[in-house]
Amino acid sequence: MxxxxxxxxxxxxxxxxxxxxxxxxxxxxxxxxxxxxxxxxxxxxxxxxxxxxxxxxxxxxxxxxxxxxxxxxxxxxxxxxxxxxxxxxxxxxxxxxxxxxxxxxxxxxxxxxxxxxxxxxxxxxxxxxxxxxxxxxxxxxxxLQDNADYQPLFQAAQARSRADWLYGINLSRAWTLTGRQAGHDGVLSVGRVQTPVLGLIVRRDNSIRDFVPHLFYPLWVELAVKSGQLRAWWVPGESQPLDDQGRLIDRSPADQLAARLPGAEGVLKQLEQQEKRQAPPLPYSLSALQVDAARRYGVSAQAVLDSCQRLYEQHKLITYPRSDCRYLPEEHLAQAQRSLGGACASDNTLGEWLAGADFSLRSKAWNDKKVSAHHALAPSGKAPDFSTLSATDANVFRLITRNMLAQFYRPLRTFEVKAQFMVLDETFKARGQSVLDPGWKPLFTTRDETPPLPSLHEGETCKALDAGVEERETRPPEPFTDASLINAMMNIGRYVQDPAVRRTLKESDGLGTEATRAGILETLVMRGYLVRQGKALRATQLGSALIAALPSAVSTPERTALWEQRLRAISERQDDADAFQHALLDDLRALLSQSDAGKLKQSLRTAQGEAATPAKRAGKPSTGKPRKSYAKRKSSGGKRKTTART
Structure with a gap:
């Protein structure tokens, strides 16, 4: 047998x-x-x-x-x-x-x-x-192949499993026992993935807490050109008082220039015009779906995973969901029209989108070479009975089907214009965008991101009609949400400085896996390290204290990259699993020697004190609107975004 x-x-x-x-x-x-x-x-x-x-x-x-x-x-x-x-x-x-x-x-x-x-x-x-x-x-x-050919892959996976055990068991015990000495009665869990994730949130919370806002002063000018009017923004020179983002932090130069601008003539010095084509977003991996569903519907990563499991196992409406791939096998292309026909059969919106699909098109999603252990999420072809689906399940199913339908829409074509004007020997920039063909975009949004500019020609003259200075205030970083944290875990390389480490983290798909990311967030909440405040994920006093007390190497993502480098080498017969474990044990002993009850006790006290202290603010809280505008005459422009983040 x-x-x-x-x-x-x-x-x-x-x-x-x-x-x-x-x-x-x-x-x-x-x-x-x-x-x-x-x-x-x-x-x-x-x-x-x-x-x-x-x-x-x-x-x-x-x-x-x-x-x-x-x-x-x-x-x-x-x-x-x-x-x-x-x-x-x-x-x-x-x-x-x-x-x-x-x-x-x-x-x-x-x-x-x-x-x-x-x-x-x-x-x-x-x-x-x-x-x-x-x-x-x-x-x-x-x-069929000989399983012995895959022994190095097994050894690498086994080494990862054992290393996670050694790391988690020993560090969790060490800091739990240290916590008891510091007066904390409870388990302090430490893990190779969960602790760097907690570290991300603690560092973001600290940035928000320590953020000191400052004012900056954008200057706009309303310009008349041959074919109409447009609004351009001053680009202050390096001799001006600027912050590290190039924003003017002293109002007086802007006020002085604004007073001189009305009636001044200038020239369109540089014009860049380019037609751009944007392919439709790929079908979803689980993490990409979790990000979009959290942003659009405010549901947690775990809720999206649970929904996908129901759609897959109970309703049989989608393919296997715990996938890290956003590509589909080329063989599936021939069946796509039939499967999408079934998926869209009982929903008016999906039915309208299906009617607009062109099944003679082929997007870059169909690529056998980029299909990994699993292919992207896709509807199975079974017609849904929406009366049996929860609101979350229905929304998740529509998202999966929408991204699949988008593969049969034309690319989004836009005409983008960047213009640089010289007026009174100062540089002003304007940009605009025209939609030539909306393609797949209406399936996702009906908003135009950037209004178009009037027709322009390099070298043409312009005249300043009006000018004004807006007073804006910098804003702190936003706290992490399920969507932004899953996105950060997928792209964790953005949070490290070393280029080699960043490259490894990108190649290894970041922190955690499609199957574990949602569970990691819920585990951190369950263990009392995180709390949800509306959509925001914030560190508790305990979570902040633990990160403050741990060696920084434990709460940053670099270790995952270093492990991944060696595990990949083991799987390619270029390294030895025993040597990897010996190096880990040396590292582990060094980390254990740094457990310090006094440091943990102090970090617990500090976290409690910071929780009782309001965040530092400069001046009054920003309403997100300009406080005052200097203008010689009434501006003909519309509303402008008036806040910025550092």
């Missing part, structure tokens, strides 16, 4: 459907002739707890750290014991085994560790599937 072990039930069903002959369901498996397909439920096994290695470690003690297993052990996850028993029984009957985990590092680990844990010693083949369509699965079944 050939036993095929899939990573999850949905993959097992797709494999069974692609095998020749009929099939019948059994508990935890599908029998297909001479083959049996079974599955894991994600990880069936987990790293054993410290007391499994030594009963003395059931009690938390600083003098027992670091805890380092000499021979690593795995134990069944509580909710997976039944399925693990089924897989174990089938392995005892198998003549050969096919490993059908996802084609990535974690997929290699979670099936292979079950095979090894159950003591199977026979031959193992590797089945690589990233497209659940039957023809693609049939092709993959005809191209």
């Amino acid at each position: 050939r036993l095929i072990i899939a990573e999850k039930p949905s993959l097992a069903r797709a494999i069974a459907d692609a095998l020749p002959g009929g099939s019948r369901r059994e508990e935890g498996a599908i029998v297909c002739g001479e083959s049996v397909v079974t599955w894991c439920l994600g990880h069936l096994l987990e790293q054993a707890s410290p007391e499994v290695y030594d009963a003395a470690d059931k009690q938390w003690r600083l003098d027992r750290l670091p805890i380092v297993p000499q021979r690593w052990k795995l134990t069944p996850r509580a909710k997976a014991r039944g399925q693990l028993a089924i897989v174990r029984r089938l392995l005892k009957q198998a003549a050969d085994v096919v490993h059908a985990g996802d084609p990535d590092r974690e997929g290699q680990l979670l099936v292979q560790e079950v095979i090894e844990h159950c003591g199977y010693k026979g031959p193992v083949k590797r089945l690589l599937i990233n497209d659940l369509n039957r023809p693609a699965v049939v092709r993959a079944l005809s191209r």
Whole structure:
């Protein structure tokens, strides 16, 4: 009997459907002739707890750290014991085994560790599937490889799993025990991913708390040109008093220039005109969907994940949702019109968008080379019954379907103009945009971002009709929300200085994974490190104190990048897993030596004091409107945005 072990039930069903002959369901498996397909439920096994290695470690003690297993052990996850028993029984009957985990590092680990844990010693083949369509699965079944070829990938994943255990167990125990000495009664959890995420929020909150606003003074001029009027903005020279963003911080030069401008003549010194084409946004990965849904509907990342799971498992309306990919297999293109027809069948808005789609178009979304372990989220083709969907589920489904529909719309075409005028030997800039073809844009918004400018010609003269100075106030950074924090985790390289580290973080998809990011946020809330204030995520006193007390290396994302570099090298046979662990232990011992009850006690006191102190503000709170405008005559321009952020 050939036993095929899939990573999850949905993959097992797709494999069974692609095998020749009929099939019948059994508990935890599908029998297909001479083959049996079974599955894991994600990880069936987990790293054993410290007391499994030594009963003395059931009690938390600083003098027992670091805890380092000499021979690593795995134990069944509580909710997976039944399925693990089924897989174990089938392995005892198998003549050969096919490993059908996802084609990535974690997929290699979670099936292979079950095979090894159950003591199977026979031959193992590797089945690589990233497209659940039957023809693609049939092709993959005809191209089985030797699982031994993927041993380095397994070793890298195993090294990551063990390193996370060593890091989390030892640092959490160290700072929890240190916290008790400092008077804090509770667990202080530390992790390679969750702690840098908390660090992001604490540093943002500190920036907001310490922010001191200042005034700045933009100067506008209303210019008459041959074909109409436009508003341009002064670009102060370096000799003027400017802040680090190039904004004028002394009003008097602006007032003096504004008084001289009306009636002055000038010339259009430089003109840039360019037609731009913008392709439609790609179909969603889970994180990209979480960002958009949080921005549009104010739902948490976890709520979006839960909604996707219902749409996938219960309603069968979308494809597998925990994907980090925004591309689709080329083979899916031929089925897109049918699947979108079903998805849009019972919704007026989706139906209107479907009617405008041109299925002769092909966007860059269809690309086999960019499909990873899973493809982008897409509607399955089943017609939804919106009466059975919650409001959140319906909104999430519409977003997924909309992004898929957008692939069959023309690109957005705009005509963008940048103009630079010289008046009284000073530079003024204006910009505008005209929409030549809205293409996919109406599916997303009907707003025009930048109004158009009148027709312009380089070298033409202009005349200043009016001028004014606005008083604006800088604003602090916005607190993180679910949307902006998920986006930050996806693009964590933006928050590091070292170019090499930034590049590695970009290549490794940032902090966390599609499957874990929402859970990390909820864990930080559950553990009392974060609190939700409306849409905002803010650090609690405890969260702020923990980050202040930890070594900075623990609360910044650089370690993830350094680990990722070595893990990638292990998977490519260029590094050794044992050497990686030895280096980690040296690092871990250095970090443990920095646990300091006095520092933690002080950081707790400081956090409590700061929570009781209002944020520093310069002058009155800004209303977001100009306080005063100096103008020789009434401006003919419309409203202008009057706030800025540093």
